[in-house]
Amino acid sequence: MRVKVNRDACQGNGRCAAVSPEIFQLDELGYNIAGEFAITEEAGEAAFRGAAECPERAITVFFS
Numbered sequence: 166m167r168v169k170v171n172r173d174a175c176q177g178n179g180r181c182a183a184v185s186p187e188i189f190q191l192d193e194l195g196y197n198i199a200g201e202f203a204i205t206e207e208a209g210e211a212a213f214r215g216a217a218e219c220p221e222r223a224i225t226v227f228f229s
């Protein structure tokens with residue numbers, strides 16, 4: 166599985182990291198600048214949870 170964060174769409178809301186801190190970390194200004202990265206299938210539920218919380222729909226979780 167993979168996670169992709171659209172840095173241009175992120176507005177620094179922080180809800181992704183609040184609900185799934187094991188997947189999403191923020192920079193010093195509160196933005197998620199992770200880009201694209203691989204996760205294990207076990208981490209998928211947390212990744213989807215964080216993506217669903219983002220009001221900007223900046224996070225995509227997909228199978229690869």
Ligand code: F3S
Nearest residue numbers: 175176179180181219
């Ligand atoms: Fe950004 Fe959305 Fe997280 S706006 S900080 S990716 S909740």
